[in-house]
Structures are given as structure tokens and as C-alpha cells.
Amino acid sequence: MHKNALPFPYKISPLDPNLNESLLQKFKGETKQFVKVGPEEYFFPSKYETEAEKIYNFPVRSDDVWVVTFPRSGTTWTQELVWLLCNRLNFQRARTEHLAARFPFLEFNVFADDTRLEEFRKENQGNIDHLGIIEHMSTPQYEVLNNTQGRRFIKTHIPFSLLPSNLLTSGAKIVYVARNPKDVAVSYYHLYQMFRTLDFRGDFDTFWDCFENNLVAWGPYWSHIKEGWNQRDNPNVLFLFYEDMNKNLVSSIDKVAEFLDTSLTKDQVNELVDYLDIKNFRNNPAVNFDSLKTVGICRSDQVFIREGKSGGWKGKFSEKLGARADKWIQENLRTTDLKFSE
Template identity: 55%
Template structure:
């Protein structure tokens, strides 16, 4: 590759590509794998990789980096509110997607999907504007944003700007156990039109385990995060611990962002705001606008789901669970990462 972008990008095998396009109807061209870890992304990444990799990072940026469905939206809202002096009024008024842009989401808005959405929303300037927004590359959006910027990404550290941890910005990384991640991501893949997954859960798990779905491989992603946990620019969190003790997490995040300590009343108000029932009914975070433009498929589970630990039990058969446990065991042999 050029000096602009150091990793090789390969098209996946054509037969496999055809099968994936049949099951994941949001992508229409195909998929690539990137670098030695074989990061799995839509083919559009090939043309834009250097732009993502070479984004100008600013010292006052705050990033939330996660594998998908690891408590990302919840963490973003907590981080944004702590960094913005608990400004609930603005948080409710401005959608999270505007306050905290999703760096690479545009990669998943295939040109054909974009055309379908434009057609669907013809005659409504507000909705057409939103379709343009979601299909605009994140690096363009971020280059125009005033500081301080808040940035969400599911890209692993090795695909992010190489100076990310050297310039003084803050990175919150959240990890969640893979069985809960897979179940939650399966439902999101069915819900969101840009993924458009049509198969059942066992087939989805097959893709998940074999690193054949967006942002995989899971283990490379979380172990990269884990390996950076001692860097002063990184706060590594487990979703399970956040869920178990949210006040302690809030204090930890406030300290990391140099916004603490918060008093008991402030912590309590934020805990209440982030309570899953309130969160699910909050249009600023639950993808309400995206539903209005037709980005979410009807009849699927909501964007903000249960928010609890152990919901994997709803989808895994005993046999599939045993297989998953063996896969987890094999992968934990190579790391001292352990889920709470």
C-alpha cells in the first residue's frame, strides 16, 4: 500500500461474497478484509481507507471506541454529559448522532441504499437532509466540526489515526462479553437497513465466529483495546461492570475526563437519565429520526434493547452455547483479558 495507508486490502473470495450479499442485503457490492488481522468492512472502505486513517486528530477530541453493541450509545451519552457539565437540555434537544458523530457510518450507506432512501423521502427537505448527513464521510464531517469534538467509532485501534494516543485526546474503550454482543448485534443487523440481515441466529453466529461480519474479528478488536489499558489517554471499561455499578463508572469517567468529582446529587441525576427505561424512550438517542427516514426495518427489536447482562440466553441453544464457550476459551488462551 502507499505511505498514506500502510495496510493491504483484499477483496474476499467471490463465492463467499455472493453468499454474504444474499444474507446481508444492506451491502450491494461486497466486502473486503484489511491487514494481517483481516478486519472485515464494506468494499467502499477500499477507496476511503487513507482518509479515515489520516484524520487530523485534535488534543481536545474525546473518542468512544467499541466493538458494536458493547454499550456504545449509553457510554457516549454518559461521556458527553459529563464533559458538558450535565447539560441535559442540549442533550435532549440535539440528537446524539449530531453531538457525537459516528466516524465510519457512511461506509455502510451503499449508494443504492442512499438512492432508495432519497426516493422514499422525496418531497420532505428535512428528511432528505438527514439522508445526505448519514451518507457523508465521517472524516469530512469531523474536519468541519468545531472543537471539542466527540467521536464514536467501531474501528479497531489499528485502523484509527496512528497518532491517536499521542496527541492528548481521551479515548474510552468499552468491552462486552461476546455472547451478549453477538445476540445484540444480530438483532441490530436485522433492524437496520444498511445491514439488512435476513438469516436466523445460528447462521449469524457462524459468521460471527468466523469473523465474517462488519468490524470483525471480535477478539483482535477487544485485545487491542485491552493492550492499551495502561495508556494515560485510554480508559478501558467492561460493560458488565458499568451495568453492575453505574455510579462508580460515572465517577471513574468524570475523573478520567478531568471533570470530577461529581456530587451525589449530580451522580444520581445522571444515573436516572441513563436508566434503561428512560434511555429507551429518549428520542435523542434511540434512532427515532432514523426510523422516520426508513432506515430501520419494521417488526424488529428496538435500537435500544434490554441493556442487561446475560440476554444471550434468549438466542443460544445449549449446543450453540457449548460451541461458543469453546471458541471463547480458545481465544482467551492468548490474552490475560477476562470478562467480569
Template identity: 45%
Template sequence: MSSLETERNGCEKKDFPFEISDVVPSVNEKLLQDFHGERTGFFQVGHKKWFFPSTFRGHLPKLYNFEVRPTDVWIVTFPRSGTTLTQEMVWLLMNNLDFDKASSASLAERFPFIERNCIFNHELHAELLKENKDSEEKIEAVEKLIESVCDKVHEMKGRRFIKTHLPLSLLPKNLLTAGCKVIYVARNPMDLVISCYLHNRLFRTRNFTKDFPKYWQYFKTNFVNWSPYWEHVLEAWEKRNEENLLFLFYENMIKDLKKTISEVQHFLGTAYSDDQISSLENHLNIDNFRKNKSVNHDDWKILGIFNKNEQDFIRAGQNGEAKRWFDEDMEREAIEWIQEHLKNSDLKFPSI
């Protein structure tokens, strides 16, 4: 790579100290039968076996070597852990509670998902182009789906707000020492897996076609994107006392949103009045949040990225859904699974 390319991309691909291996053929074949959004296959990374679809393969080294700035604000989560709510909260706290701009500019523009283009394979992209061929505006929007977000973020001026679902170990090595602010949000896995299941049914990029018990088996055996879940969460938990990392629980966020806003603003160094915090709390209230077009990916719905007759991107915003989804055997299995992975850790999820 030339020095010019390195400067433009903010990274050098050669520094990626993790072995990449394809998922064994028999498992890969079964995954492709159940996750129709992926068309080629899946691979795993490093000794922790981070799991990704084939579209991530050429991008992970670039993301690992991304050039971090001290003024960056990052949100790191396993998917469906309260990411969108946290993004909106953080952006408003760092932008003078500019509700007008937050409503007029999409969250994806204000707070880019740095590996977003990695979730779109060429076959699905071609299908979306064909489906939207009658509109030049939609074709332009579809073309942008596979443009490198990493490159665009690298070129951004001023403070950057960055979302990722990558685990800390696959992110830049200096992320927690460069001076930027990093917020990690964790969520109880029994609620999270339900939200992930519905999310995987909604998005054509995943297009999971089986029932919840089947998805649960994939989830607990680490065959869903960005897994393994426990490694993801425990890596961050072990770093929770780092000066530039704030570790949050989604359960606490939902239980007392105002308290969480105060905690986040203290971490970010902002200072708003009680009335201003109450205004932000009202803006983030799930009933209002669900109606907020700037955070709901309405543009993706228009392009056909969402499957019809599935639940929306922003759903219930609740804790305790597991009781309605897990039968007795599954619940017992899940509790044992949780206990096994936490037996050597002091991590405890808040009661709900």
C-alpha cells in the same frame, strides 16, 4: 492531493500500510444473499483480515490519517458494546450536565460517528431518496447520510467528541499519544452477538435475513462488519495501561452504573457532587434511556432506515441474554471459542 485538500481533509490518503483484498467470490456471493443491505461485496484489510463492506474501501486511509487534536474525546467499541450509553455519559460529564441540550440535540450531532457515511451504499441511498421524495426536508436529510463525517469533524471548532467502531490499529497512529482521551468499552461476546444479530436485522444498511444460528456462524468466523471481534478487543486490552486510554466492561457498567460514572469522570478530570452523579445515573437508567428520542435515532426511523417489526435501536440494556438464545451445542461451541482466544491473554470478562 493538493496541500489545500490535505488541509481540508486533515489527512493524506497515501499513508495506509495495510493490504486490501476482496473476500473470495464464493463467500462474497453467500454474504450478499444473507446481508441484503450490501449490494456490491466485501473486503478484508491487513493480516488480521478486518472485515468491511465495499463502501468502506475508499474511506479507511482517510480515517487512518485523520488529524487528532489533544482536546478530542474518543469512544472506541466493537458495535453493540454499550457505545450509545457511554457516549451520552461522556458528553454530559464534559458539558456541565446540560440535560436540556442533550435532550434537544441528537447524540449523532453532539458525538458524531466518524465512519457513519461508510455504511450507506449508493443503491440504498437512491432507494431512500425515492421513498422520501415527497418531502424536501427528508430528501435533505437523506442526502446528508453520505456526506463525509470525517471532513465535518475535521472542520469542527472546540472540543470534539468522536465515536468509532474501527479497531485501534486502523485509527490514527498517534491516537493514544496526542493527549486526547480514549475510552474503550468491551462486552462479553455471547451477549454482544445477540445484540449485533438484532441490530443487523433492524438496519436496512445490513438487512440480515437469516436466523440467529446462521448469524452466529458468520460472527465467530469473522464475516461481520468491523470483525474480527477478538482482535478488536485484545488490541485495546493490550493498551489498557496507556495513560490516555480507559478500558471499561459493559457488564460492570450495567451492574453498577454510578461506580462507572465516577470512574469515567475521574479519567476525564471532571468533578461532580454525589447528587449530580445520581442525576446522571437516573438520566442513563435504561427505562429512561429507552424513551430518550435524542439517542434512539428516531430521525432514521422516519427516513425508513430501519426495518419494520424489529426490535428498537435501544433495547434491553441487560446482561445474561445468551442463555435464551444459545442451545446446548451452540453454548458449548461458544465457550470453546472463547477459551481458545483467551488462552494466551489475561483478559477476563466480569461475571454476570
């Protein structure tokens, strides 16, 4: 950490022991302690406590490009769009070099529980390539990014209040994407089952209960989204709705291109639309964490890029749960002028 580092400004508190023990039975990726952070009580695994100040003091560069989202809000799709626009539509590199290498996930190591890491190492002992993948995962990406030459592309799910204090005034470009919470929850449920670093054990109704009560990583959902929405007029921030991207990708490409000071011909736009089409995108191994499946961090029977559509929640919510979710959404929208697209 640099010599002018700022102290982390928020209190980090362990979860109530009884609640923590209950959650450890549901979320097997963490083996020690969940914590809550700051006045909004953002929810993280125990390793965040040792990383919070380092992330908060991460040196931002004026030419950085960030994608900030609550999980499962179209993050990967947006990352690939942003990276291609800034790299002259280099589809060849995008298809062959994993997105995580081109666009590092700032806090990825926070979710690498030491006990789980040791399990992965034992499962892959003797395979140098596999062990290299595991070590990369456990390496703080802020260290990798600090040593990156040229323009940096950074993904994070951390809300603005816990990110570097100068991020919003540094000149860095930030794309924030929001998505309907019911679709987020369904997609997040599948992610929690796919990644053994998260490893949720339970049905969707149980997961929704945790989601609604701010007991999933990076939650509370509403605090996160409202922090993003409150920055929508910041000239360094482009706030997008996933539903709008889905409905009119061409228009969204134009918005992002203008924000990033790039321009495309009509043919280039069409080529990009075809590349990002969900039917093609989900078959791209460079964005699907296939290497993590190889070493057993992700379950091989799950897919990272799923349906990529809006309204997919309708097949997962019972009528009773849907009504409960709608009430919760309406209550939280009363205090903001944020509105989700249909």
C-alpha cells in the same frame, strides 16, 4: 486530505467470490463486495476501500474525546455518559439534540451503499427534510468533524490499528468498552435486522456462524478487543467492561469522570444515574435513531436501545450453540489475560 497524508499501511483484499456471493444473499445492505483489511483481516463493506486512507489520516486534536468499541458493547450508553460529563450535565440539550449530531460516528458513511442510498432517496422523494437526513448519513463525518469548532466528541467501531497513527499519543482521551461476546452477538443480530444498511436475512444460529468466523462488520471480534485491551495502561485510554458498568454504574461514572478531569456532587451522580437508567434511556428519542426510522433506513418495528443488561444471551442460544460459543471463547482467551466479569 492534508498534504502530509500517510499512505494507508494495510492491504485491502476482496473476499473470495464464492464466499462474497453467499454473504451478499445474507447481508442485503451491501450490494457489491465485502473486503478484508490488514493482517487481522478486518471485515468491511466495499466503500471502506475508498475511505480507509482518509480515516487513517483524520487529523486528531489533543482535546478530542473518543469512544471506541466493537459494535453493541454499550457504545451509546457510554457516549451519553461521556458527553454529559464534559458538558456540565446539560440534560436539556441531550434530550433534544440527537446524539449523532453531538457525537458523530466517524465511519457512518462507509455503510451507506450507493444502491441502498438511491433506494432511500426514491422512497423519500419530494420530502426535503427526509432527503436532508439521507444526505447527512452519506456525508463523511470526518469532513463534518474537520469543520467542528470547540471540543469534538467522536464515536468509532474501527480498531486502533486502522485509526489515525497518532491517536494514542495525541493527548486525546479515549474510552474503550468491551462486552461479553455472546451478549454482543445477540444485540448485533438485532441491529443487523434493524438497519437496512446492514439488513441481515437469516436466523440467529446463521448470524452466530458469521460472527464466530469473522464475517460481520468490524470483526474479528477478538482482534478488536485485544487491541483495546493492549492499550489499557496507556494514560490516554480508559478501558471499561460493559458488565462492570451495568453492575455498578456509580463506580463507573466516578472512573470516567476522573479520567475526563471532571467532578460531580453526590446529587449530580444520582441525577446522572437516573438519566442513564435503561428504563429512561430507551425512551429518549435523541439516542434511538428515530429520524432514521422516519426515512426508512431503520425498520420501525425494531428498537435501537434494547434490554441493556448482561446475560441476555441466555434466551437466544440453544444448549448446543452455547457450548460451541463457550469453547470458542475459551480458545481465544488462552492467549490473553483479559477476563470478562460475570
